[in-house]
Amino acid sequence: MPIRYLEPKNGVQREWQTAVQRLFALDFREGLALCTVLFAIVAVTDYVTPAELNFTFMYVFVILLACWNLGTKWGIAYTALACVMQVTVLDQIKGEYISAMYFYLDMANRLFTFLIVIALTVPLRTAYGREKITARVDWLTRIPNLRGFTELLLTEIARYERTGALFSVAYFDVDDFKAINDRFGHKRGDLLLCGIAETVRRSLRKTDTIGRLGGDEFAILFPASDLDVALPVMQRVRAGLDALRQEGGPATFSVGLGAFSRKGLSPDEVIACCDALMYRAKREGKKAIACERFSDASAEPGQASAKAPA
Numbered sequence: 001m002p003i004r005y006l007e008p009k010n011g012v013q014r015e016w017q018t019a020v021q022r023l024f025a026l027d028f029r030e031g032l033a034l035c036t037v038l039f040a041i042v043a044v045t046d047y048v049t050p051a052e053l054n055f056t057f058m059y060v061f062v063i064l065l066a067c068w069n070l071g072t073k074w075g076i077a078y079t080a081l082a083c084v085m086q087v088t089v090l091d092q093i094k095g096e097y098i099s100a101m102y103f104y105l106d107m108a109n110r111l112f113t114f115l116i117v118i119a120l121t122v123p124l125r126t127a128y129g130r131e132k133i134t135a136r137v138d139w140l141t142r143i144p145n146l147r148g149f150t151e152l153l154l155t156e157i158a159r160y161e162r163t164g165a166l167f168s169v170a171y172f173d174v175d176d177f178k179a180i181n182d183r184f185g186h187k188r189g190d191l192l193l194c195g196i197a198e199t200v201r202r203s204l205r206k207t208d209t210i211g212r213l214g215g216d217e218f219a220i221l222f223p224a225s226d227l228d229v230a231l232p233v234m235q236r237v238r239a240g241l242d243a244l245r246q247e248g249g250p251a252t253f254s255v256g257l258g259a260f261s262r263k264g265l266s267p268d269e270v271i272a273c274c275d276a277l278m279y280r281a282k283r284e285g286k287k288a289i290a291c292e293r294f295s296d297a298s299a300e301p302g303q304a305s306a307k308a309p310a
Contacts, residue, residue, distance in 0.1 A: 024068050031069030038062050039078060043085045051093045056086070056110050060117050067121040075121065079114040086110055138212040140190060141197035149211030149219055153267040156223055166261035166295075168222040168230035170237075171274035175252040175286045177216040189216075192251060195244055203237040219271065227259045227291055234289060254281040255289040262294050 026034060039062045046055040059082035067075030090103060136148030144152065156167045174180065174192065181189040193216060200210045200220065209221045220237070222230040234257055241253050256277025260270060273294055281290040 023065070026069045028070060031065065032074075035062055035066045035070065035074070035078060038065070039081065043081075046085055046089055051089050056113055059086070060113060063114055063117050064121055067118055068125050072118065072122050075118045079111075079118065082114060083107070083111055138197075141194050141212050143197050143201065144209060144211035146211070146213045149209070149213065149221070150267045152209055152211070152221055153270060156221060157265060157267065157270070159223070160261070161263060164261075165224040166226055166259055168225045168227060168257060168259040169270055169274050170220040170222070170230065170234050170255055170257045171213075171271060171278050172218055172220075172253050172255040173278065174216040175254055175282070177251075180251070192244070196241060199240045199244060200237050203233075203240045205233060208233065213271070219274065225259075227257065227293060230257060230259065231289070231291060238289065252287040254278050254286050256281060257289055257291045259291075259293045260295075262296050265294075 039059075042055055042058045042062060046053075046058075049055075059078075063075050063078050063082065066078045087107060090106065136144055136151065138145040153169070159165060160167060174196070177189065180192065193212070196218065197210065197212065200218070204210065204220065207223050211219050211221070213219055220234070222233065225233075234255060238253060238255065241251070244251055256274040256279070258270070258274045258277055260273075273292075277290040277292055281288040284290065
């Protein structure tokens, strides 16, 4: 099932949304550079303009960015710098206050504002990070779900477009999984799915990734790997899967394995190609691996099929 994101209808709204998302998704080096430059601009402007002008909200924005992109300690550091600048600027008109008490009350109010921003931003950032991870992990098997796997696949497609390093994807499911659920119950089926995820994860290389795309459907991403590399790994994975035992006998698996060196493919198209190969394996008697290369170089990609041992 393709992932569809809700996009703003208006082009200006879309660009604004993208800019804001980018602003709050900076890496450490980018975030530090941006916050430092913004703080310098605000501080200089605050210093050269009349002291009566209040720049607290601009300091708040820098502190907010620092907390979100750099962490709590950096938010506190920029808060301290902001307080130093505010004291420096307000000290120019300190004598004009009715009482010195108002000076300290004003500074306390600004410091309290900065600390409130930190207190609200830090837990929100933590919750956002937790939800971002949760949204990309399958709740049952604790491996990437459709969204998480699709994002990894997007990265690999971009890597191929940039470097020309082809990649492979395997798509497989449990033969007659519905019958297993109907006969032994969904709890037994869930245990089998968890066993599949753990077995495959142990059999893969560190660079490979398994994801659960839904139901009993799984996919494996083999980065920078042609069929001659991915197929032996997939055969090792299949041997581990064949060793899985369940009540009523071992489960069997049909696999579609594709190697991709074709430009312009989307994640949905890659998965669809491997899905078609998997159904070809099922038509050939199940318990098999169907392989194919998808390349721009040839109109009729080379293809092969590997039948599992009985």
